[in-house]
Amino acid sequence: MRSLRVAVAGLGIVGSETVRLLRSRRDCLRRRIGAPIELAAVCDRRAPERARRLGLPASVRRLTDPRRLPALRDVDVFVELLGGLDEPRRLALACLRAGRCVVTANKRLLARCWDELRGARARGGGRLWFEASVAGAVPVLRAIESSLAGDRITAVHGILNGTANFMLSRMEEGLSPEAALRRARKLGLAEKDPSLDLDGRDAADKVSVLASLVTGAWLDPRRIPTRGIRELDARDIAFAGEVLGRRARLLGMVRLDGPAGRVEACVSPFLVPREHPLAAVRDEFNAVMVRAASAGELMFYGKGAGAGPAASAVLGDIVAAGREILSGKAAPPAPPAAPAPRPAAADCAFYLRLSALDRPGVLCAITSKLSRFGVSIATIHQPATGGRDACVMITTHPAKPEIFGRALRAILALPAVSRRHAVMRLLS
Ligand SMILES: NC(=O)c1ccc[n+]([C@@H]2O[C@H](COP(=O)([O-])OP(=O)(O)OC[C@H]3O[C@@H](n4cnc5c(N)ncnc54)[C@H](OP(=O)(O)O)[C@@H]3O)[C@@H](O)[C@H]2O)c1
Structure with a gap:
């Protein structure tokens, strides 16, 4: 009987667990x-x-250079778990151009090279599987690609970065952002470079993958307006909970505007109403809500990172690839690129925290900048600090993000206003 032959590139957190599970679940996978x-x-x-260390038998070849992998003619599935961009890109393109099958967990590779990978697939007839790249074990990509293939998806949004969510959960319990990050690192949750989590860039890569999958046209993550959680502190979390009845959550969002063919994407901290399902998602968990024209609202929830969850999704892809390869069916052709959707930005209410000199006229100068740009204020709070600086918390009525951004720049240019500030969107 023909066997399915797999090569795993990268024996780090995910790769080691994938190899361990491939061996320990051999019988179950065979069935x-x-x-x-x-x-x-x-x-x-x-x-x-x-x-x-993994106890692999001598029959398993050991390579140290990923460039040698595509030359292995007897391998059916190449599993890319190296991380980074250059080597994974080289490996995936070489395999796809040669009509081979690639499984990857690399959101960065997909977000940056979507069109190139699609082109390589189209030319070479290879196949690419990537469930683990977004929300780890949560099977949201397969649901979008297969279960909802007959529906029209109108929005996808959710908590896509477990580290940021873990930190926000700890900050709700009173930990400082620095202590929350230390705790996340100790538990092995944070990326090697924590700025990818804190600045929202990891979530932007995942939004890019989701948007590209849903629209069929590549959305470059560098074009996604992205704001992280770095500027948030205990004052924002307390104000959100005590005054607004909301919780801060870093959300990635894609909204499609039906026949107008416009797409809105962003990554931002949002203030989510306490009773909203996303407000109940705590710690390192991910949750993705998909809205489809016929199916309505669906929610996918689970662990978005970690060796076990990521390896589970990788194994699922290996099984799916194996079934396709061993059935002898030709891989479905790469979908043609859809026309690039036009960007859109729906109106949104904002929360803004500012630090400004506590003296007459400063609050008036701030509010008049907002009104000059037509941004209407919903609430304004100035808790007593007793110091020379005042802390001002403002929520607005819905405004165009671009207009709000211009008003904010004008406010931050006021000499009495510090440049240190925090912005969140309000989820309606
Ligand atoms: N960790 C998670 O929870 C998680 C979840 C979902 C998706 N992912 C994705 O899965 C992929 C792997 O993540 P990971 O956390 O397992 O990373 P990792 O622990 O850093 O493992 C990567 C492994 O690949 C090796 N490697 C990297 N570049 C190489 C090269 N050019 N030649 C030979 N070996 C190379 C590394 O060796 P060195 O250590 O010597 O550099 C390391 O052993 C990434 O794309 C990540 O975004 C991870």
Whole structure:
């Protein structure tokens, strides 16, 4: 009986767990695929040492250079778990151009090289699977691609970065942002470079993957308005809970504007009403809400990162790829690129915290900047601080994000206003 031969590139957090599960669940995977699954090769800078630690038999080839992988003619599925961009890009393109099958968990690769990967697939006939790249074990990409293939998706939004959500959950309990980040790092939740989590860029890559999948046209993450949680502190979290009855959550959002063909995407901290399902999502959990014309609102919830959840999604892709390969069916052709949707930005209410000199006329100067740009104030609070600086918290009525941004720049240019500030959107 023919077996499914797999090569795993990257034996780090996800790669090691994937290899461990491939071996320990061999019998169960065999039943699911209908053929034995065989680990043919592993590739890692420290492949010999890591293979030994994983107890791999001598029959598993150990490579240290990912560029040698595409030359392995007997491999059916290449699993890319290297992280980063250059080597994964080279490996994925080489395999896809040669009509091979690639499984990856790399959101950065997909977000940056979507069109290139699609082109390589279209030319070479290869196949690309990437469930683990967004929300880890939460099977939201497959639901969009398969279960909802007959529906029209109008919006996808949710908590896509477990580290930011973990930090916001700890800040709700009174921890400082610095202590919350330390705790996340201690638990191995934060990216090696925590700015990817804190500045929202990790979430923007995932929004790019979701938007590209839903629209069929690549949305470059660099074009997604992105704001992270770095500027938030205990005052914002307390004000949100005590005064507004809301919780801060970093959300990624894609909204499609039906026949007008416009797409709105953003990453931002949002103030979510306490009774909203996303407000109940705590710690490192992810939750993605998908709105479809016929199905209505669906919610997907689970662990978005970690060795087990990511490896579970990778294994699911290997099984799906294996079934397709062993059935002898040709891989479906790469979908043609859809025309790039025009960007849109729906009106949205904002929360703004400012620090300004506590002296007569300053509050008036701030509010008149907002009114000059036509941004209407909903509430304004100035808790007593007793110091020389006042803290001003403003919520607005819905305004165009671009107009609000211009008003904010004008406010921050006032000499009495500090440049340190915080902005969140209000989820309606
Ligand atoms: N960790 C998660 O929870 C999670 C969840 C979902 C998706 N992902 C994605 O999964 C992928 C892997 O993540 P990870 O956390 O497992 O990363 P990781 O722990 O850093 O593992 C990557 C492994 O690949 C090796 N490697 C990298 N570049 C190489 C090269 N050019 N040649 C040979 N070996 C190389 C690394 O070796 P060195 O250590 O020597 O550099 C390391 O052993 C990433 O794309 C990540 O975004 C991760």
